[in-house]
Amino acid sequence: MPEHALPYRPHNHQACVTQALADARSICRQANARLTPIRERVLELIWQSHKPLGAYDILAKLGSDGHSSAPPTVYRALDFLLQYGLIHRIASLNAFVGCAHAGERHRGTFLICRTCGTVLELTMPDLMQAIETAARTEAFQPDDVTLEVAGLCPQCQGDHHHD
Amino acid sequence: MPEHALPYRPHNHQACVTQALADARSICRQANARLTPIRERVLELIWQSHKPLGAYDILAKLGSDGHSSAPPTVYRALDFLLQYGLIHRIASLNAFVGCAHAGERHRGTFLICRTCGTVLELTMPDLMQAIETAARTEAFQPDDVTLEVAGLCPQCQGDHHHD
DNA sequence: CAAAGTTTGAAACATTATAACATTTGCGGA
């Protein structure tokens, strides 16, 4: 077992991208959803690192591609990818990150490094269950849970330089 | 013990406001911080209900007051109030709500009704502890936790009309 | 009072997100 989770170690990141795209194609095929070129390209761009990407960053990268697009193009692709659980929105950053557990039906917990921006997604079913139970104890019917932890990733602790 | 938490029941809300303002004055006095008229007024506006208020909503209300202000006025007051723990920012709504546990040093959990907007703040120390422990297990040093649950409050369940 | 620091005013600008409507594309049935 590795000392640190994958996003925190050097790794062949292209493999992450390839896997994510293959998973996405499979998930969309099963759901009869159309993973169009734009949607796939947006997903690929988001997966280019383990750092969340803002909608306008994506827009700019699409521009460098040759596609020249407007905001709705990106937001529509993002909505699609969110809908099929292929990406997550990080509310505290207004940004989007690839889902590390696509197809698993889960609620993610996100560890967000405030120095380098890297995000690690955890699934903690028992904890999520406890949160939902607490909500129901207040007669509240829970629907979505946003759980984001900001702090320092292993790489950035003891460091004083950025990114 | 009441069946439902306070924000969900009819109550003398003016008492909430008065208490919040008194607490704020006391906290600021102890911290040698200046709760200026603008800051106090912003806090009062935020406390006018148990629903989060956006920065531009606050700006508009300040305008109706006679104060005509610009966005930085509001954001500066909000920064101050956040710094002293008198309000919380709801990341999933880009909005602000009065802190129900000012001065207690805590991490809040927010139950946000997606129909009426009402927010209930809970403190769940054990759960927060568990989250931080999980983060540290990944060699991540946690700093801030954003925990927001969207769903239906007791009043809005079974309801099909809004607010 | 005078200097230094804090708070507020004001204008411009930057970033994030949506609305509205036209056009194109993919796809199933006549």
Added chain:
DNA sequence: TCCGCAAATGTTATAATGTTTCAAACTTTG
């Protein structure tokens, strides 16, 4: 095939949220 519908994309404009910058006013302290 090709017609027609629905889904997807293009395009323009605008709304909503948040920041930078610099100047003026106020507070505190020596």
